[in-house]
Amino acid sequence: MADSGPARRAAASLLHWIDARLPLSALWRAQTRGHRVPDNFNVWYLFGSLALAVFVIQYVTGFFLAMHYKPDASLAFDSVEAIRRDVPWGWLLRDVHAAGASAFFAVVYLHMFRGLLYGSYRKPRELVWLLGCALFVTLIAEAFCGYLLPWGQMSYWGAQVIVNLIAAIPWVGPDLALWLRGDYVVGDATLNRFFAFHVIALPLLLIGLIAAHVVALQHVGSNNPEGVDAPHATVPFHPYYTVHDLFGLSVFLCAFAAVVFFAPDFGGLVLEPANFTPADPLRTPAHIAPVWYLTPFYAMLRATTATTLRLWALAALAALLRAAWRRRHAPRRLALLLAGGAVLLAALLLGEAKTWGVAVLGGSIASLFALPWLDRAPQRSMRWRPRWHLLLLLAFVLAFIALAVVGSRPPGAAGHVVAVAATFVYFGFLGLMPWWSRLGRCATPPATLRASPRAGR
Ligand code: HEM
Incomplete structure (x- = not known):
């Protein structure tokens, strides 16, 4: 242990040097021990941090996939096959990214359900909810653009159906559809712009919205399963919820790994069978349907x-x-x-x-x-x-x-x-x-829950 002395001293003085220029330790303390949250979070409160974790998984795997993917209608399908067969660990990157899209929606749907269950959208968390809804819409757009990239039959025809629907919006629809396609038919130009949306514009928007969502939540404070604000019943985020969330993350990763390693297409839910055939504009699949989450x-x-x-x-x-x-x-x-x-x-x-x-x-x-x-x-x-x-x-x-x-x-x-x-x-x-929602009688939460004998313990 004596050997670690100089190293520890060097790390402490480096931190001191940084802290004098950027309040790193203070920021960390404010986000962990200094950040107080209700003491009665349950399993439903895991899904926000899980959504964050899945976002990171998608971002990292997407970054490595983009190194080998070719956004060109004549090369896209083959480049995905090459990632799966020839790129070292490419099969894992691809399967994690594909299963990650489904996991993202599963986690976000459960996260939204928690909001409905405990009324987390009610005053003063309206903006947290609105930003969450904006995140949901952006996530749909992100998944839709990503789905075109493998340039399989379902990618192609799914995009065809949805862009045609956009064309049905009165007044602006036809122009909007034309702009999205970049052409009069879904083709190479469409693939290029969907790629740009998928890897640049929408992830950037997601990052901004996630930051705003979490900052807004920290400003008004979290709700809890009782739906009653009880400032006396709070605990520091660390170690109580870092441990809680890490446990949830471990369980989630076990389930996620089970899907990736043992059922990567999950019976056609995660990867649809029709998408293993290259896009063919002259042959419509017998049945066109989006992925399960849409x-x-x-x-x-x-x-x-x-x-x-x-x-x-x-x-x-x-x-x-x-x-x-x-x-x-x-x-x-x-x-x-x-x-x-x-x-x-x-x-x-x-x-x-x-x-x-x-x-x-x-x-x-x-x-x-x-x-x-x-x-x-x-x-x-x-x-x-x-x-x-x-x-x-x-x-x-x-x-x-x-x-x-x-x-x-x-x-x-x-x-x-x-x-x-x-x-x-x-x-x-x-x-x-x-x-x-106005009908029926609500029970009154006990006074111990509502009133604070020692506010801000
Ligand atoms: C990328 C997607 C999302 C991420 C990364 C995310 C992240 C988070 C995190 C980290 C929290 C705090 C932890 C927790 O309470 O679980 C949270 C809370 C919350 N989120 Fe999200 N969220 C996402 C999408 C959504 C969506 C789609 C909605 C609703 C439409 C939503 C509504 C809320 C609400 C209302 C809270 C406060 C809950 C409470 O205090 O009871 N979020 N979110």
Whole structure:
């Protein structure tokens, strides 16, 4: 141990030199022992740090993959095959990156579910939630751009379908689609710009958003499973949650390694079979579907047909009649409401199903942004809210899972009925939240939880 003396002294004096110029130790202390967080975090509080860990895995493996990948329509597919077969450890880099994309979404979906369970989006964490939603949209764009890069059949035709959908957006759609493709068809120019988005623009945006998300959270403080602010019940982040998060990370890495080493395509979920065939613009695959994490939104899009639009119109009409019948609104407001409703009704009955499908898809994500203002329950956490609020949340999650399953299968009559019903549950849960979240009696958290005998222990 005596030998380590000079080395330790040298390290201490180097740190001292740095600290005099950059407050490194103070920053580290502020983020670890100095950063206090609620003492009752549970397993649901692992997924934020896991999302960060997966981001790092994706960034590092992506960096090495980019050294060997060729963003050229005539070389891309073969360069990925060469990475898998010829580049030392290339197979591992590729499989980790592909499984990492799925793991990212799995972790982020669980992270979002925690937010719904404990009302983490409620005041004062609205901006944390909004930045999270922006992260989610950016992550979808990042995954979508990355999926084109192997230039397999599903990459090509998936991009074709989605870019065509973008073209259906009124007014700006056709120009936006043309700009994204860089051509009138998906081709080499598209591959080049998707590569630029995937490796430069979107990762940079992700880093900025993650930083803003975490800084905003540190500013307002974390929520907790009780959903009650109890400044007395806090502990330093280190060692309590560094150990907690490292344990979670170890478990996660075991599961992740099991997928990478024993089931790298995970039954076609992580790597779709059609993508092992090079892109062929002259041969459409029998069934085109996005990867599992985007299928819920794809299913909602497919569920929007002329018949479903009539159902939506019926629902809009019922809501309008209810508003008029209850006559709680001032006459001017009621007139505005009825006029707006009539326009919506006409648009639903006369609009094109494809345009509405894109609106439903966009609306399903956009409505998540509004959550902090939709939820009016007196308590944040489901722990204190009526049991049926939790049951509604579970119905919402089940609808989302049903949509994911249906969206990954070829279209069929039974699947369509399930998708339509699940889309109604999805939008019903969010759209009617201002109404249902106020109903029922919430329990009162015990005073020991709410009041602080020694605030800021
Ligand atoms: C790249 C993706 C993301 C990363 C790296 C990330 C990272 C984190 C981290 C490290 C935390 C603190 C630890 C924790 O509470 O678990 C956190 C908290 C939080 N995140 Fe995220 N997040 C991501 C995506 C999202 C998304 C998509 C949403 C919601 C739409 C979201 C909403 C929240 C909320 C509301 C909190 C505060 C939770 C609480 O205090 O109870 N995050 N996030």
